[in-house]
Amino acid sequence: xKIFLLLISLFFITEGILMILFPAKLDKIYRFLYRNxxxxxxxxxxxxxxxxxxxxxxxxxxxxxxxxxxAVIKGIIGFLMPAxxxxxxxxxxxxxxxxxxxxxxxxxxxxGTIILWGTL
Numbered sequence: 001x002k003i004f005l006l007l008i009s010l011f012f013i014t015e016g017i018l019m020i021l022f023p024a025k026l027d028k029i030y031r032f033l034y035r036n037x038x039x040x041x042x043x044x045x046x047x048x049x050x051x052x053x054x055x056x057x058x059x060x061x062x063x064x065x066x067x068x069x070x071a072v073i074k075g076i077i078g079f080l081m082p083a084x085x086x087x088x089x090x091x092x093x094x095x096x097x098x099x100x101x102x103x104x105x106x107x108x109x110x111x112g113t114i115i116l117w118g119t120l
Contacts, residue, residue, distance in 0.1 A: 012112025
């Protein structure tokens with residue numbers, strides 16, 4: 001399970017760096033993901049469950065458990081949310097300027113680094 005945490009941390013760091021460098025290009029990816037919100041939500045739920053299962057491999061078990069619980073809740077909310085609300089959220093995120101998206105990228109890099117640091 002340590003490998004899962006390492007892969008997730010590298011994914012987060014890579015995604016965050018891409019958000020910082022190319023915020024406008026990621027809009028197409030987000031539109032695609034949120035058009036398929038049910039599938040994306042199931043992926044988030046699975047991710048959260050895997051994070052909960054692999055929490056014991058981390059130095060900060062409690063933090064990984066919190067992140068896993070938040071991911072499961074986010075996935076359930078996304079799965080149950082009406083399509084009109086999902087569309088409104090996506091449009092709001094896409095309308096944000098590149099600076100807001102870059103701040104989001106920095107936050108994602110920090111989260112990925114915390115996961116990596118707790119795993120090594």
